[in-house]
Amino acid sequence: MSLSQARSAAPAVSPSVEAFLNDPQHVGALTTIRPDGTLHTAPVRFTWDGAAGLVRVMTVASSRKARNLLATPGSRVTMCQVAGFAWVTLEGTGRVVEEPARVAQGAKRYAKRYWSAPPNPPGRVVVEIEVDKILSLNV
Incomplete structure (x- = not known):
């Protein structure tokens, strides 16, 4: 079963959170779990698709976050x-x-948010995060 089949709806966000997540001057910190259970955090540029409740991060398959x-x-x-x-x-x-179409969609959204195309190295992939919980403060 795919992730999108398991979830009933994308989480709702306020207009102020939506604007904050789409500000081109901001970057994020992506935290993943290494195979040994320790955390790996990396600064990244990302896009937020509020309608789908999806974060996209352009990277390469050989990166630590993708691995x-x-x-x-x-x-x-x-x-x-x-x-x-x-x-x-x-x-x-x-x-x-x-999947090429989804990687292209990630690149298109990246270019729209950051006003320039993302790097296109060999092995480019998109990390997709299907968001189910949102926390915020002062936004």
Whole structure:
């Protein structure tokens, strides 16, 4: 069963959280779980698709974050975006997607948010996080 089949609806966010998550000046911190159970956190640019409740991160399959998710399919991940004393944390289930159409969709959304195309190295994939919990403060 795919992740989207298991979830009934994307979590709702306020207009202020939506705007915060789409601000092109912000980056996030993505936390995944290594195979040994320790945490790996990396700064990343990401996109938020509120209608689908989906975070997308462009990367390569050989990156630590992708390898962590490939080693433990369906593991929990978090994406946290902070600006001063305001923050939003998105929690959900992550997966690495190699499907060309979905990678292209991730790249298109990235270019729209950050006003430039993402890098296109060999082995490019998109990490998708199906968000089921949202925490925020001062947003």
